[in-house]
Amino acid sequence: MEDLRITFIQVSLRWEDREANLERLAGKIKSVAGETDLILLPEMFSTGFSMNASSLAEDMSGPTVAWMKQMAAEKNCTLCGSVIIRDNGNYYNRLIWMHADGTFLAYDKRHLFRLAEEQKTYSPGTEKIIPVVKGWRILPLICYDLRFPVWSRRTQNEDYDLLVYVANWPDRRIKAWNTLLPARAVENQCFVAGLNRVGDDGNGIPHSGYSAAYDCSGATLWMSDGGTESIQTVTLSAEALYKYRRTFPFDRDADEFAIRI
Numbered sequence: 401m402e403d404l405r406i407t408f409i410q411v412s413l414r415w416e417d418r419e420a421n422l423e424r425l426a427g428k429i430k431s432v433a434g435e436t437d438l439i440l441l442p443e444m445f446s447t448g449f450s451m452n453a454s455s456l457a458e459d460m461s462g463p464t465v466a467w468m469k470q471m472a473a474e475k476n477c478t479l480c481g482s483v484i485i486r487d488n489g490n491y492y493n494r495l496i497w498m499h500a501d502g503t504f505l506a507y508d509k510r511h512l513f514r515l516a517e518e519q520k521t522y523s524p525g526t527e528k529i530i531p532v533v534k535g536w537r538i539l540p541l542i543c544y545d546l547r548f549p550v551w552s553r554r555t556q557n558e559d560y561d562l563l564v565y566v567a568n569w570p571d572r573r574i575k576a577w578n579t580l581l582p583a584r585a586v587e588n589q590c591f592v593a594g595l596n597r598v599g600d601d602g603n604g605i606p607h608s609g610y611s612a613a614y615d616c617s618g619a620t621l622w623m624s625d626g627g628t629e630s631i632q633t634v635t636l637s638a639e640a641l642y643k644y645r646r647t648f649p650f651d652r653d654a655d656e657f658a659i660r661i
Contacts, residue, residue: 403636404533407632407633408630409429409432413601416448421445428631429475432475438533440480443493446484450484456484459485459487464483465496469504473502478498480498481495481496483496490523491521494509495540505531507528508526509525511547512524526661539564542565542566546569571607582614589644589651621634
């Protein structure tokens with residue numbers, strides 16, 4: 401397992417304007433200096449957090465997934481973000497984990513945001529993915545999933561090293577974002593990366609960003625400035641992960657449990 405470079409692209413999104421968002425994000429990705437292993441994009445990065453799925457959804461052969469393949473290949477890295485997808489007659493808030501070679505995994509958001517009535521439009525996911533990049537086992541989740549620690553709990557059967565959240569987390573509840581991200585790092589003894597957007601959405605709801613990376617102890621490795629667009633690459637230390645888990649083997653005393661879907 402080698403050190404892992406993660407690039408956070410914290411941006412403002414154009415409301416329900418796929419073409420404009422993909423064009424802007426392509427420019428942001430191409431501007432990333434040096435090499436990186438993983439680039440994070442926000443939740444519903446091509447449209448904003450919209451419930452207008454009937455007009456905006458695309459299938460897995462649509463333009464956004466094709467764009468992700470192109471961007472990942474050009475930058476020679478993994479690209480991650482969520483998209484509005486239509487699949488077998490249902491709509492999903494689907495995270496696409498796109499590798500540079502064009503292979504990918506997908507995770508459908510499990511916890512649908514009730515305050516926006518997301519559950520009335522989208523179907524919930526039932527299974528997680530744990531892809532591997534440079535030896536790092538990574539659990540990617542979406543926004544509201546952050547509030548539900550059982551879903552992200554690291555166990556012997558679902559072991560991982562890095563927990564990733566891509567989000568459209570509003571400024572009015574940013575204290576919870578800034579509190580729960582390091583909490584997930586502490587309780588799972590893992591690195592955590594949270595990527596949020598900035599700017600107002602089509603409902604006039606402001607987003608302040610505060611994208612961040614935390615180590616296994618919950619210490620802040622990097623946090624973006626609030627309210628501004630930013631691009632930042634952070635290197636996660638494999639040796640620091642190994643050392644922390646050897647020194648503090650708290651996971652050996654964890655409770656066993658099963659999740660009922």
